[in-house]
Amino acid sequence: MNRITFIVAFLAMMPLLLTAQTTQLTGKPIGTTSVDYSTGKASTTVNTPANAFDNDPNTFYASYQRSYGWVGMDLEEKHVITRIYYRPRQNWGSRLELGVFEGANKPDFSDAVPLFVIPKEVPDSRLSFCNVYCSRAFRYVRYVGPNDSRCNISEIKFYGTKAEGDDSQLYIPGSLPVVTIHTEKGGDITSKEIYQQGVVSIISDGGKSIYSDSLNIRGRGNGSWTFPQKPYKLKLFHKKRVLGFPAKAKQWTLINTYRDKTLMRNLIAFEASRLLKLPYTPACTLVDVFLNGEYKGIYQLTDQLEVRKNRIDVEEMTPEDNSLPNLGGGYFIEVDNYANQEKSKFYSARFGTPVTIKYPKDDEITPAQAQYIKNAYDRFESRTFLNSYTDPNVGFASLLDVESYLKRFIGMEFTGNTDAYFSVHMYKKRNDPKFYTSPLWDCDLAFDNDSRTYPINSMTTFVSLSDKCSTVAGMKQMLNRILGVTKKEMSAYWSEARNNNDFTAEHFTAYIDSIAKAVDASQKLHYTRWKTLNTIVTLTVAARGSYKAEVDFVKDWIGKRIAWMDNKIGLIPTAVTDLADATIGNINGSEHCIMIRNFKAGSLLQVYKPDGTCIVSRKTAQANEDVQIPAGFYIVKVTEPDGKDARKKVLVQ
Known part of the structure; x- marks a missing residue:
């Protein structure tokens, strides 16, 4: 029912x-x-x-x-x-x-x-x-x-x-699950270091389900901790698959939505991560939160980023793991501009890049383990700047999972996250020399919500390579180095998501509309509690006057962003996903035209825009033809009568 x-x-x-x-x-x-x-x-x-x-x-x-x-x-x-x-x-x-x-x-x-x-x-x-x-x-x-x-x-x-009553129906103020927390001391949570003990109840399924447990709760976050709506870290007394999420865990996170007037930018980013098939996408949903009886607004209940099955899924280590092969992993690190505030950290050899060691935990990690992961990162950094850095055996790809690195880059560029390389999560498995890069995280200022980079779609370069982005020392140099030699791979990963994984404006519109419908009743309470809907909050761009206007802006922006990414990265339409060099004939871009040379007459000529639209489809009349066409980037496919084909990306001046 x-x-x-x-x-x-x-x-x-x-x-x-x-x-x-x-x-x-x-x-x-x-x-x-x-x-x-x-x-x-x-x-x-x-x-x-x-x-x-x-x-x-x-x-x-x-x-x-x-x-x-x-x-x-x-x-x-x-x-x-x-x-x-x-x-x-x-x-x-x-x-x-x-x-x-x-x-x-x-x-x-x-x-x-x-x-x-x-x-x-x-x-x-x-x-x-x-x-x-x-x-x-x-x-x-x-x-x-x-x-x-x-x-x-x-x-x-x-x-x-x-009456004795039962739990067949409990109150929820809207359609969202409810997280209600009562602490022994009562009042606000005022510390990021000291836990308070209490009890949490999570009400879901329209009020028909409830789970209660004792917990410890404290504040969390860096910049987000400075806002009136505070973020929290929860540690349950018992492991639980909360709300049916994949991980059975004690630790969970309540992320505030203070700067995000749609309340869902992180969720949209996670949906992009899922469609890109990153190794790990955090489980997340919107919830109404009550603390000691006071309504605190809408939060995102999500995974704590930690080493655990169905989260950062690497081998767990013990203090006895001080020699190989066990010393080789697993590790979870964060390249992090706030690393100086953490207990367990190091600075890389070449750039002094600050890196927090998230796992093993700072109260469990041994000196040998700390030194091992620093040395591993230093080797990766060093190989990225060798003269032979493109050699798959001795270059950066020998110590980096290029697929996850590029997919994270694509995901962050899709969201337009100014701080994409201010913080980067990476992990390393045992018996595997490579670092993996995941997940997407901290996207409340993404989707053109950041005054430092607004309007993003007017840029001609990637956000993370622009002068306006925020990066940790060494990250932009590394990014330039790797992206310069992985353009074909990036185009393939982007095109796979676009062509096969429903990474479309229509999909995101439907996804956003479903969230907006579910959140409608609660967002009215949220904006009664936090008067931010008509206020430009720290680093944000605009106040558009209504919740609907904020949601509509993001939907419209995503459609334009996908088109921008298609053109910038190079979308390979489904019909021409194989970009192998032509073995028959020649296809070249020239001034105001595409030149087709040495193909059999009667070949099928097809020309695609980066968004996959086929704009030319006809038979050739002779071996050499010129296709007059405006300047731009195109993908050309020529299929001879015997079925052999040639495919090529071309730039028309």
């Missing part, structure tokens, strides 16, 4: 439920410490929790703490809550916007789940109400005020039925 069907069925039952809820539930008022506004100090006699249940619109509850204050009731027995009435403090209807009602069965609310989010400001002249679609029964219920509101509320009335 889908969520819509369930709600229809639930609404059909409402008359019976309302009959059962004619009596308001009673219990003991509970809440955080109150404030006396006249003194600004904590109080036990003024604005207390009892005021929220006294049926007097002239009194109100107010918490001493400005955020994460709450007021509620101990019902003494479990009840299924079916309706809640609420009224704001007079003249302060705005202070109920994004307030959250929760239910729990532990007095510290560590097992609480949301019952309802108040979506907008409410009138203070009367009681407002919400119907509650949650089949779980609770002994404890509460209202958590929105950020910086002192939890001001005048009246609350809970209605429901005494």
Whole structure:
């Protein structure tokens, strides 16, 4: 049964439920410490929790703490809550916007789940109400005020039925899964180093599934940690395939969406990674996040980048692995401009490139292992700059998986990521001398969202080779060196994705539309919480006035970007994927024409644009012909009557 069907069925039952809820539930008022506004100090006699249940619109509850204050009731027995009435403090209807009602069965609310989010400001002249679609029964219920509101509320009335309840239907504010976290200390997560212990519940499948576990949580990120919406690292107590993701793991990441007005740029990048068939694409989905009862907006729940099956899938090492062959891997490193902030790191011999050793972990890696991976990277760097660097046996390709390196480059260029070589993840397997490059990561400023490189499609060079990009020391030199001799391979990988893997504007449009539909209800709450939709945030380009306008911009831009990439990289249409040198006749580009020489009369001549459009298809009348055509890049195929063909990319001046 889908969520819509369930709600229809639930609404059909409402008359019976309302009959059962004619009596308001009673219990003991509970809440955080109150404030006396006249003194600004904590109080036990003024604005207390009892005021929220006294049926007097002239009194109100107010918490001493400005955020994460709450007021509620101990019902003494479990009840299924079916309706809640609420009224704001007079003249302060705005202070109920994004307030959250929760239910729990532990007095510290560590097992609480949301019952309802108040979506907008409410009138203070009367009681407002919400119907509650949650089949779980609770002994404890509460209202958590929105950020910086002192939890001001005048009246609350809970209605429901005494019951044991079940988990057949739980509340979600929109269509996205819900991640709700309660920590022992309460309040915000303020440290990237110190974990707080708590409990997480993940509600999915339209509210029909829930998974709960204890966890440790801390902040994460570099630049993203400076924003009001904070990113988090989660460490569950038990390994779990969260939301059906491939990896069974304890560690997960909540990435904030503060600078990305579409809320999905990272997801689009991951979809590109999947279509390019990179070795690893992180699992990811959008979720609504609640922290200690406060709505925190939409996040991306995704894999923690770590060594694990179905993540960075290399051999796990122990401190005893200090000699070959075990010393050879696996390793996971990040070429990283923030490496100086990390414990386990090195700087490359030639350029002083900063590299963080992500695995083995900094508290487990041995000196021998640290030295081995540094030496391995230094050898790769050195071979890239040998005179014989193109030799497959002694050059860069002997120590680099060229396919993953080029596919990551293509993916990052497709997204237009200014910081593509500010951070590069690489890994090395045991008994394999090569470094592999994956995944795509950190794309919230991609898709023309970065003021440093906007407008990207007007560039004539790749973003990562431009003067405007951000790179780690040595990366641009290495990139120029490798790309200069791998153009044919890059064209083949790009064309494979375009021709065979549905890497098309139509595919991305459908993909984006599906996300936009799923996120629609929640994005309204998100932009009520974070007033960024009409604000130009750090390094971003524009505020286009609506969520739809932001999504439409990206869809339009992707179509243009694919055409730009087709022309820049060189799309090989399906009919001419074999670019072997011609063994019959000659095909050459010249000024304003394509010259066809020494083919049999009656041959089939086909000329393609880089986007795969066939613009010429006809039989030749003689052995030598000139095809008059505007300047540009073309792919030509000539098939003689006996089936032999010649194919060539040409440039017409």
